[in-house]
Amino acid sequence: MPRPACALSTGKAALPAEETFFCITFKQMPALMRLLCILLPLLCLHVFSSANVLHTGHGQPYPDLTVAAKAAVPGDTILLHNGTHAGDQSLQGLQGKPDRWIYLLAEKNGDVLFKGGTSAWRGSDIAYLHIEGMVFTGQTGNGLNLDDGGTYASPSHHIVFRHCIFRDMAATGNNDLLKLSGANDLTIEECTFLNGSPGGSGIDMVGCHNSLIRRCRFENMGANAVQMKGGSSNIFVEACVFKNAGSRAINLGGSTGTAFFRPANAAWEAEGLKVHSNVFIGSEVPVAFVGCTRSEVVNNTIYKPGRWVIRILQENKDTARFGKCGNNTFRNNIICFDEQVRTACSTGPGTAAESFTFSNNLWFHTGDSAWPGPQLPAHEKSTLTGKDPLFRDTAKEDFSIKAGSPAAGAGFAVQHPEKDHAGTRFKSNRAIGAFEVKQ
Known part of the structure; x- marks a missing residue:
């Protein structure tokens, strides 16, 4: 028989005899435990309610990303409003916490454009940041430049890029759309990189x-x-x-x-x-x-x-x-x-x-x-x-x-990758190439 859905009971619901020892009534709790049951939800509510949304852009309380980044604290969301934003913004030292990341989100994916500048953004010693929906274009140095500030023992870390577009470098040398130096635990997912510098x-x-x-x-x-x-x-x-x-x-x-x-x-x-x-x-x-x-x-x-x-x-x-x-x-x-x-x-x-x-x-x-x-x-x-x-x-x-491909079932048995290019799990007798045979 399944266990009760919760560890507490009002004392009114009837439970099978063999399961009543898993539940106690609120009145049967020691006083300290009763106090914790009351205060803990309030504490959690305070923590989450203290997170702010920092509206950023032309006509917003925070005129640009640099200003918003200086004001942000762990748990906050920096919401970039649609439109064109200037490059050369700074994320210097911006850090969330393992349980309270800082989110940098576009109001609408693809409609927040950071144009020009040597770099759209620069950031050193940054951590626990989730960046989503931005477009970066027309930079002359690197599109984005994130690093450890030269302090090799303390890298930037835990940074997520999702649904971002990096495009059209305004340079011809060794200029990168996304430059990362001394950065660990990165996730770059479902992003587009288009028209890089020739070098x-x-x-x-x-x-x-x-x-x-x-x-x-x-x-x-x-x-x-x-x-x-x-x-x-x-x-x-x-x-x-x-x-x-x-x-x-x-x-x-x-x-x-x-x-x-x-x-x-x-x-x-x-x-x-x-x-x-x-x-x-x-x-x-x-x-x-x-x-x-x-x-x-x-x-x-x-x-x-x-x-x-x-x-x-x-x-x-x-x-x-x-x-x-x-x-x-x-x-x-x-x-x-x-x-x-x-x-x-x-x-x-x-x-x-x-x-x-x-x-x-x-x-x-x-x-x-x-x-x-x-x-x-x-x-x-x-x-x-x-x-x-x-x-x-x-x-x-x-x-x-196709099902008749000579690549079907001809691969060497390996543990990884588990999934093919389309997200389909490889068979035990896997195919050669990026795709498993469709059923």
């Missing part, structure tokens, strides 16, 4: 850890869409779309100046990076492993890259400190390409490319049925070549596979 990144992460980039879209990037370097670790990139996303759509590692590593003694550009269930369309090279280790690219779909499929590089030449790029995995991916690709895998000097694991990838050359297969630096197990993956409709960017 910059969509998201550039230097010394960032324990973070998730999920269901984002990157289009028309410059150097890369996502770069994770400078000691970055334990970052997941899941179920994103990368379309013409730069010279290197994903840069797993990179080349970082010694003074900028977080932690300072990191022996790798990056480690423990996971690239799962993504779709790559175009780009000079979709995936570059650059000075990283123990990282994996699993269950992705790669469609018509411009020059290579993979690059394995070692750009940081300090061999006394840094380990060689190695012990990484490329598995369960569909690669569909044409005559633009001359070499599937480009391997640079000073790497441990022979330590890579390649397995269960499907390679299909659309214009050469006699293509012999990729030349890889390590033996690939269970390779599929020359078999059309049977995408549903590439013209509409629908890279799900």
Whole structure:
């Protein structure tokens, strides 16, 4: 028989005899417990009622975000009203609490525009912030710049971006739509990155850890869409779309100046990076492993890259400190390409490319049925070549596979990713590529 729904009873409701010992009446409680029962709800009501909504924008009590951020306390919501807001706003030191985040919300998603400035926002030593619905455009430095203020031992942390748009950098150099240095426990979800600087990144992460980039879209990037370097670790990139996303759509590692590593003694550009269930369309090279280790690219779909499929590089030449790029995995991916690709895998000097694991990838050359297969630096197990993956409709960017696809059930058994690009759980005998076969 189910337990009573609550631990208290008025004494009037009849309960089965075997269950009456779970309930006591209010009068039977000790005096102190009765007092707590009265005061605790009032205390909770006070805590939640003390949270304020800070109306921000032209004609509002708080004229701009900088002013609102200085006034906000844990639990508050900064509500940005629709319209165009000036760039160069400051979030300096803005911190919520684990149980009282500070929310920065658009009145309506997509209708709050931060335009211009060197950066739309800058923020150092920030924490427990949820940012949703903003548009950032036309900056000359970085779109947003969030960091640890140079105090490497106290990173910014617990920051969520959701349904934001970063677009149209007004610069041509190494300028990023979202620059993150010394920031941990990040979630960047369902955001759009569009028209980056030719020399910059969509998201550039230097010394960032324990973070998730999920269901984002990157289009028309410059150097890369996502770069994770400078000691970055334990970052997941899941179920994103990368379309013409730069010279290197994903840069797993990179080349970082010694003074900028977080932690300072990191022996790798990056480690423990996971690239799962993504779709790559175009780009000079979709995936570059650059000075990283123990990282994996699993269950992705790669469609018509411009020059290579993979690059394995070692750009940081300090061999006394840094380990060689190695012990990484490329598995369960569909690669569909044409005559633009001359070499599937480009391997640079000073790497441990022979330590890579390649397995269960499907390679299909659309214009050469006699293509012999990729030349890889390590033996690939269970390779599929020359078999059309049977995408549903590439013209509409629908890279799900039909039931008769050779990719169906041909994947290597792995624990992660658990779900495909569309959010469907992979079967025990999983498919190759970003999509499980539809029922």
